[in-house]
Structure formats: structure tokens, C-alpha cells
Amino acid sequence: MNDRNRLKRLEGRIALVTGASRGIGAAIARRYAAEGAHVVAVARNAGKLEELDDEIARLGGSATLVPMDLKEWQSIDGLAAPLAERFGRLDILVGNAGLLGTLTPMAEIQPDEWESVFRVNVHANWRLIRATDPLLRRSDAGRVLFVTSGITRRAAPYWGVYATTKAALEKLAQTYAAEVDKTAVRVNVINPGPTRTAMRATAFPGENPDTLPHPDEIMEAFVAAAMPDFQGNGLWIAADETAQAAGPAN
Numbered sequence: 060m061n062d063r064n065r066l067k068r069l070e071g072r073i074a075l076v077t078g079a080s081r082g083i084g085a086a087i088a089r090r091y092a093a094e095g096a097h098v099v100a101v102a103r104n105a106g107k108l109e110e111l112d113d114e115i116a117r118l119g120g121s122a123t124l125v126p127m128d129l130k131e132w133q134s135i136d137g138l139a140a141p142l143a144e145r146f147g148r149l150d151i152l153v154g155n156a157g158l159l160g161t162l163t164p165m166a167e168i169q170p171d172e173w174e175s176v177f178r179v180n181v182h183a184n185w186r187l188i189r190a191t192d193p194l195l196r197r198s199d200a201g202r203v204l205f206v207t208s209g210i211t212r213r214a215a216p217y218w219g220v221y222a223t224t225k226a227a228l229e230k231l232a233q234t235y236a237a238e239v240d241k242t243a244v245r246v247n248v249i250n251p252g253p254t255r256t257a258m259r260a261t262a263f264p265g266e267n268p269d270t271l272p273h274p275d276e277i278m279e280a281f282v283a284a285a286m287p288d289f290q291g292n293g294l295w296i297a298a299d300e301t302a303q304a305a306g307p308a309n
């Protein structure tokens with residue numbers, strides 16, 4: 060990111076990123092902004108979004124901060140009108156925000172927690188599609204990415220609610236991808252792989268975080284799949300494999 064003369068691959072794109080206050084979402088927001096996108100950054104923690112805004116400004120980028128709770132439908136629905144008025148379109152939507160929930164046997168998951176994790180990991184992403192679909196279709200190359208997990212590809216005890224929501228998210232994305240196939244919109248899911256974040260540390264408290272890539276190191280696939288020339292649709296993208304193929308991040 061030091062070379063400001065380098066070609067900016069998302070120049071002029073309007074990108075909405077959820078869960079942008081920390082971890083992988085903050086890295087997506089920073090990287091997209093550094094690549095020339097205007098980032099609409101969504102999360103609850105307003106202080107962290109302000110810090111992100113400062114970082115993006117230092118990178119020479121621009122952002123609009125939207126402190127909001129994705130569990131509130133009205134807030135999600137309310138995103139569309141200001142986006143339409145200010146930009147007239149949405150080029151990139153990244154549904155990254157997620158909750159892990161408590162790792163516990165299925166029969167012991169608390170009903171409130173089951174609903175809460177579903178609300179953020181699945182329902183909010185459907186509601187985002189519902190709110191932004193007309194704006195994505197107005198883009199010359201709308202790109203939608205939902206952040207999934209490798210957990211959907213194996214059965215792991217105690218990961219019940221998280222795994223179930225990510226499987227549902229993948230079906231949501233696949234179905235939407237099929238619906239927009241004949242348009243300029245492309246919809247894919249992306250698995251970051253094990254990444255050094257607060258969520259990962261909660262899931263694996265005994266793990267040495269230094270053994271994991273920083274979110275900034277796995278951003279190549281997130282950029283590639285958001286570019287207008289990316290034509291894949293309905294794909295399951297492994298971000299960590301793309302990062303390895305690209306070599307060490309700078």
C-alpha cells in the first residue's frame with residue numbers, strides 16, 4: 060500500500076462493508092479505500108469506525124461511517140435512500156459482519172443466542188440484499204461478497220449455530236447469484252480461512268495468534284472478486300489460498 064502511484068483497482072467504486080469496525084471487515088474497508096473505492100462502513104462501534112476513518116484518510120481514501128446495529132431492520136432498510144440520493148448506485152456489497160455464538164452442544168444453545176446469531180449472520184444479509192438490490196442492478200458491475208467459513212465443509216461438534224448460519228448464508232448467496240445471473244451483478248461467498256481476529260481468539264483461546272495471518276494479509280481475493288472484470292458467479296472463494304498464491308503480503 061506504500062506505492063500511491065500504483066494502479067487503483069477499485070477507483071471510483073462505491074463499496075458497502077458490514078462489520079467494518081475491526082478484524083476482517085476493517086481490513087476490507089482499508090484495502091478497498093486504498094484501491095480507490097469510497098467505503099460505506101457499517102458496524103455498531105462508532106469509536107472504532109472513527110479510528111477506521113482516520114486510517115482510511117491516512118491512506119488517501121474516503122469513507123462514510125454508518126454506526127448501526129444489523130439486528131435492526133429499519134436501519135438496514137434506511138441505508139438505501141441515502142445511497143440512492145448520494146451515489147445513485149452501489150457497486151460492491153460485502154456482508155462480512157458475523158457472530159460466533161457460544162461453542163456448545165446443540166441441545167444447550169440458548170434460544171436467544173440461536174436467534175441472535177441467525178439475525179446477524181443470515182437475516183441481516185437477506186435484508187441487505189432486499190434493500191440494495193435495485194442499487195446493485197444500477198451499477199455497471201455490481202459485486203456482492205458474503206463472508207462464509209470453512210466450517211460449512213465439515214462437521215464439528217459444538218459449532219452448531221455458527222455452522223448452520225454459514226450454511227444458510229451460502230444457500231442465500233447461491234440463490235441470489237442464480238437470480239442475477241443474466242445481469243451485471245455477480246454474487247459469491249468468500250472464506251477468509253483462519254485469521255488473527257477477536258472472533259478467532261474467542262473460538263481458539265489456546266492458539267498463538269502470531270501463527271495466523273493478519274487480516275491485511277488475506278485481502279487479495281477480496282479485491283479481485285470486487286473488481287468489475289471479475290465474472291465468477293455463485294463461487295466459493297478461498298481467500299487464504301489466493302493469499303498464498305500471491306506470495307507474502309506487503
Ligand code: NDP
Nearest residue numbers: 078080081082083102103104128129156157253254256258
Ligand atoms: P470479529 O468478531 O473480529 O468482527 C466482527 C464484526 O462484525 C465487527 O466489526 C462487529 O462490529 C460486526 N458486528 C457484529 N454484530 C453486529 C451487529 N449486530 N451489527 C453490526 N455489526 C456487527 O470477526 P472477524 O473479523 O474474525 O470475522 C469477520 C467475518 O469473517 C465473520 O463473518 C466471520 O464469521 C468470518 N470468518 C472469520 C474467520 C477468522 O478466522 N477470523 C474464519 C472464517 C470466517 P461491532 O461490534 O462494532 O458491531
